[in-house]
Amino acid sequence: MEMEKHLNCSRGGAESVLGLKPSSSLSIAYHPEYGPHNDIVLLELDEKLLPDVFNQRVFIRGQPDDDAVLCTQSKTYAVKFVGTSNSVCLVPPSNQSGMRRKLQDHEENGCDLERASVIKLAPGSMEIVEIAPRLDKLKSLLSQAPYGIEDASEMEVEGLGRDEKGLYKWGDLVNEIQASDEELKSGLQSLSAFEIDGYWRLLDETYMDMILKMLLHNCVLLDWTLNALDEDEVLGVLESDGFPRKVAHHCLSVYGDKLQEGGCKPFWKLNDKRVSVHFARSVLREAEGNMKMERFLDEWRRKVPIGMETSLEILEGEILTEKIGIEIWIRAFRASSLPSAAADRFSILFKERPRWDWKDLQPYIRDLNIPGVSLEGLLLKYTRRVQSSSHEEPVFTAR
Amino acid sequence: MQIQLKCSCGEGSCPEWAIIELQGVVEVQPDFQEQLKNLKIGQICRSSEDTYTFTIGYHELTGSKVPMKKPLLVLKKIKKNIEDNADTNPSNPFKMELEVIGIIRHKILFKTRPKALITRPQPVVKERKQSSKSGITEMERAC
Numbered sequence: 001m002e003m004e005k006h007l008n009c010s011r012g013g014a015e016s017v018l019g020l021k022p023s024s025s026l027s028i029a030y031h032p033e034y035g036p037h038n039d040i041v042l043l044e045l046d047e048k049l050l051p052d053v054f055n056q057r058v059f060i061r062g063q064p065d066d067d068a069v070l071c072t073q074s075k076t077y078a079v080k081f082v083g084t085s086n087s088v089c090l091v092p093p094s095n096q097s098g099m100r101r102k103l104q105d106h107e108e109n110g111c112d113l114e115r116a117s118v119i120k121l122a123p124g125s126m127e128i129v130e131i132a133p134r135l136d137k138l139k140s141l142l143s144q145a146p147y148g149i150e151d152a153s154e155m156e157v158e159g160l161g162r163d164e165k166g167l168y169k170w171g172d173l174v175n176e177i178q179a180s181d182e183e184l185k186s187g188l189q190s191l192s193a194f195e196i197d198g199y200w201r202l203l204d205e206t207y208m209d210m211i212l213k214m215l216l217h218n219c220v221l222l223d224w225t226l227n228a229l230d231e232d233e234v235l236g237v238l239e240s241d242g243f244p245r246k247v248a249h250h251c252l253s254v255y256g257d258k259l260q261e262g263g264c265k266p267f268w269k270l271n272d273k274r275v276s277v278h279f280a281r282s283v284l285r286e287a288e289g290n291m292k293m294e295r296f297l298d299e300w301r302r303k304v305p306i307g308m309e310t311s312l313e314i315l316e317g318e319i320l321t322e323k324i325g326i327e328i329w330i331r332a333f334r335a336s337s338l339p340s341a342a343a344d345r346f347s348i349l350f351k352e353r354p355r356w357d358w359k360d361l362q363p364y365i366r367d368l369n370i371p372g373v374s375l376e377g378l379l380l381k382y383t384r385r386v387q388s389s390s391h392e393e394p395v396f397t398a399r
Numbered sequence: 400m401q402i403q404l405k406c407s408c409g410e411g412s413c414p415e416w417a418i419i420e421l422q423g424v425v426e427v428q429p430d431f432q433e434q435l436k437n438l439k440i441g442q443i444c445r446s447s448e449d450t451y452t453f454t455i456g457y458h459e460l461t462g463s464k465v466p467m468k469k470p471l472l473v474l475k476k477i478k479k480n481i482e483d484n485a486d487t488n489p490s491n492p493f494k495m496e497l498e499v500i501g502i503i504r505h506k507i508l509f510k511t512r513p514k515a516l517i518t519r520p521q522p523v524v525k526e527r528k529q530s531s532k533s534g535i536t537e538m539e540r541a542c
Contacts, residue, residue, distance in 0.1 A: 014417035017443070018464070018505055020451075025444035028419065028453070030435045039476040042503070044469050053472065053499060054410040060402040060497065087424055089440075090473070091417040092501065118419070118440065125471055175400050 013094030133179030
């Protein structure tokens with residue numbers, strides 16, 4: 001009889017366990033639905049992240065072969081499983097599915113009211129630790145099909161099925177990239193990507209060069225001042241030159257700064273540094289490798305509009321120089337093309353050069369952002385610091 | 400792919416689950432290994448304000464109620480099939496969702512080794528029958 005009575009008797013749950021009064025007791029049993037329940041997992045979270053969860057602003061992101069990350073609106077966390085050798089018995093609240101019915105069925109059977117049930121043993125829980133967003137893939141995805149002159153002319157042919165290969169909408173990117181929304185947005189911005197026809201694209205560099213040159217050409221021709229470009233007028237003229245308005249606008253935002261003045265019409269000021277760096281890149285791209293410093297400076301200054309700065313300092317993180325004999329050679333080496341994971345970054349840097357002066361190295365590592373680790377910590381971990389005497393500059397070699 | 404953490408309960412009303420944690424493993428007598436459902440494991444008694452005892456068969460564990468350092472969310476994986484999802488993402492055969500079904504803020508932790516009970520509590524005939532049904536005889540220290 002005793003056995004009969006206890007079958008399917010599942011009154012009392014977590015609240016009975018947690019609210020147990022002093023000098024009272026409670027039976028603990030296996031739940032009527034006890035089992036492995038592999039679909040139930042535990043996730044340990046900071047108290048401060050709970051509002052994000054309850055407002056459904058938290059996502060797990062990654063492809064099946066990636067290590068999963070958890071993203072809030074602004075941060076990315078690695079997720080790892082931490083096992084335990086203890087028996088962690090999970091007790092659900094009493095009103096879980098199916099329980100009410102059973103309760104009714106068996107209430108009159110006189111079963112033990114003070115009883116709580118274990119639904120499963122948890123083998124461990126998931127824990128999270130903040131990491132830098134994994135944005136390297138973003139550049140390789142968007143580089144598959146940069147927006148170029150073909151796209152601009154295609155726009156005129158309406159209704160033709162577009163080849164979507166290598167094109168990504170926001171919804172595609174969040175499925176591919178392991179970063180929070182905010183980090184993904186700033187990643188897109190630092191790549192100078194823009195959204196057109198619903199897709200996030202990079203602008204092909206040679207096409208970009210064409211637009212910028214046309215803009216500067218128009219400035220001379222129409223006597224515009226580089227410090228106060230009337231947006232409507234500029235876009236209108238560029239449009240009549242055959243550049244889509246949206247693309248021309250993107251060009252303005254890449255090479256210019258919007259003036260925050262009270263007037264109703266938006267004005268732009270070209271950014272000297274960004275324009276100069278653009279032309280330095282284009283000189284080096286045409287040279288396809290090393291070039292003598294003198295020749296580089298010559299060509300660079302010829303391309304940059306008069307009055308804009310052309311000192312080598314603004315090319316930090318863009319070029320490397322090398323002394324061969326009595327001549328100085330220069331070549332492109334962009335910080336923005338390096339991987340964002342510290343180990344990969346240092347391995348590429350030391351492959352490029354076995355020894356780095358601090359002033360040369362700094363532009364290539366200053367953007368490394370590993371939560372909880374300082375730049376000094378990274379240098380200690382990945383480099384060996386050599387300083388022959390206290391008044392000499394330190395040199396960094398591979399560890 | 401991305402999986403949203405869904406939550407239909409909201410912060411204030413998220414059901415609280417409990418954990419009863421003990422060292423090692425509860426070993427079930429071979430006769431009952433196939434019939435765990437509804438089987439009684441033991442009796443928890445809050446003997447004083449801070450002390451809990453857990454009696455399993457002939458063994459007694461002593462422990463206390465401790466707050467979790469960080470809350471644990473109880474998540475349930477839900478697979479949605481292709482029809483619901485074909486429009487938005489045809490390359491994905493199914494869509495996974497994670498639903499928050501509970502939160503754990505406290506556990507009753509028994510971190511001592513079990514003490515053997517020499518005399519059996521309440522050796523009434525009825526009780527004996529019940530205990531043998533439970534058949535939990537051994538605690539193993541595993542860590």
